[in-house]
Amino acid sequence: MxxxxxxxxxxxxxxxxxxxxxxxxxxxxxxxxxxxxxxxxxxxxxxxxxxxxxxxxAVPATGQSRIGGQPVEAIAALRAAAALLAQARRPLIGGLACDVAGQRAALDLAERVGGVVEHMNGAAQFRNWLAFQDSGWMTTTLSEVRNRADLIVFAGTDASRFPRFFERCIDAGSQFGPLERTVITLGATPAGGRGTAHAIEPVDLAALFADLRIRLAGGTGAPNGIGGVPAATLDALLASMKAARYGVLVWNAAELDFPHADLTVQAMVELVRDLNRETRWAGLPLGGSDGDTSASQVCTWRTGYPLRVGFDPAGPRYEPLLFEASRLLAAGEADTLLWVSVFDPARTPPETACPRIVLGRPDMRLDAMGPQDVFIPVAVPGVHHAGILHRMDGVVSLPLQGPSPSALFSAAQALAAIQREMTHAAA
Ligand code: SF4
Known part of the structure; x- marks a missing residue:
């Protein structure tokens, strides 16, 4: 055994x-x-x-702490991190790619040091959150897609960033009997290599969905179509959507990477709402990678806000525009960056003028470390230790196993150890 x-x-x-x-x-x-x-x-x-x-x-079980690129003992790295945070006026606790325990510890630390918390996928997350906060939305779960969806429309994504999406949600049979599905893609290539694709640039999707809403309401849409999609195709698409028994509109906010893309999400959310007057429709925002769904869930239950929260003496302050990570760093408003990234070694911290503390996978490579930069290797939840992570649809939190224990700290343990070193230094 x-x-x-x-x-x-x-x-x-x-x-x-x-x-x-x-x-x-x-x-x-x-x-x-x-x-x-x-x-x-x-x-x-x-x-x-x-x-x-x-x-x-496939991640190593051991790693080397570093300061300024030079190997050091783990305790020296923890003390250096504590010293940087103790002198920081507005640290940014970023990345946040870790399990629920790590995110809770990150919020504890942010509260202590007056930091701002933001996830590495924040730009994409807030395209969704801004639309959600403005008007609400009707979304569904992966299980509902698998069991009930007979028409799935992919908008600006082919779901390929989620390697088993088709295997798990589309190709898997419904638990409730035979279900014929139709797949339509609004984008360059058919999602999953099947169904019909109507070529359109993502930036034109908002106009397309607004046009569909006009047609749905009995108005006259754009006579020449939208973004290269002919008017007759739009009419046919709308007819298919109205005929669905359970339609799902899928998007990935990370792939809607252009200014004001939250308005594209809002156009989709509003079309879904309008379609529900005819038949059943729901949205499915893809995401959740790097623990981003968990991070926003944890922050919401702790502060009432879904990240981009700064901890002030008066309490947590939510600033969805001012607390965007790249803006804080570019403007010099954050004077220390603590970056947590335990899932993907390629998700390294951004280059920035301020000192960086990095809690990363042991196989993360940081080629250009500044003299004050600190690297602390941490264990990977789901590989080295148990943990909990929320799935992209946010309705379930799933247990991660720790089949290959490591002597490395978990992210939560490392963050707690940094706090302890701050306490010792202050005593
Ligand atoms: S959760 Fe893991 S196994 Fe499933 S598609 Fe994503 S990377 Fe692959």
Whole structure:
């Protein structure tokens, strides 16, 4: 029998020797059917055939702390991080790619040091949140898509950033009997390689959805169509949407990367609302990777706001525009960056003039470290220790296993240790 993994506790659901059933933390689907084998060289994914999971489960169990690029003991790195935060006037606690425990610890630390919290996917998240806060939205879950959706319209995305989306949600049969599905893509290539694709630039989607709303309300849409999509095609698309029994409009805010894309999200949300007068429709905003859904959930239940929150003496302050991370750094309003990124070694911190403290995967490479920059390697939830992560649809939090324990701190432990070093230094 294999060694009992530390920290797995009640979340260990299956074990045969060194083979573990696990949830995968490496994209917003958080697939719950991954089987991994722990070998001498590390963790190997037995199934499914997901290249992203295979590559990211393979992470070393040890790492080297550094200051200014030079190797140091872990305690020295923690003390250097504590000293930087103690002297900072407005630190930015960014990245936030970690599990729920890590995000809670990050908020604790932000509250202590008067920091601002923002996720590395904040630009995409806030395209959704601005629309949601303005008018609300009607969204659905991955299970509902799988079990009920008979028409799925992809807008500006082919879902390829979520490698198993089609396998898990579209190709999987409904639990309620036979279900014929139609897939339509508004974009360059058919999502999942199937159905019909109508080529249109993402920046034109807002006008297209506004036009569909006009047609739906009985008005006359643009006679020449929108963004290269002919008027007759728009009429046919709307007829299909009205005929659906359960339609789902899918978008990925990360791929709507242009100014004021929140208005495109709002146009989609409003079309979904209007379609519900005819039949059943819902939106499905793709996302959730790098723990971004968890981060906004944790911040909301702790402060009432979905990130971009600064901790002032009077309490948490929400500034969805002023507290955008790249603006804070470019304007010099943040004077220290603490960056947490434990899932993907490619998600390194931005270059910035202020000192950086990086809590990263042990295989993260930081090529250009400034003299004050601190790197602390941390364990990966779902590989080295147990944890909890919210799926992209936000309705379930899933347990991560820790099949291959590591001596490294978890992100939560490292953040708590930094706080302790601040307390010791102040005493
Ligand atoms: S699709 Fe995403 S969550 Fe599922 S196994 Fe692949 S990387 Fe992991």
């Amino acid at each position: 294999g060694t009992e993994p530390a920290l797995c506790g009640p979340f260990l659901i299956h074990r045969h020797d060194r083979v573990f059933e696990s949830c995968c933390p490496f994209c917003g689907l958080v697939c719950d059917d991954v089987r991994v084998e722990v070998e001498a060289s590390g963790v190997r994914v037995e199934r499914p055939d997901c290249a992203r999971a295979r590559s990211l489960f």
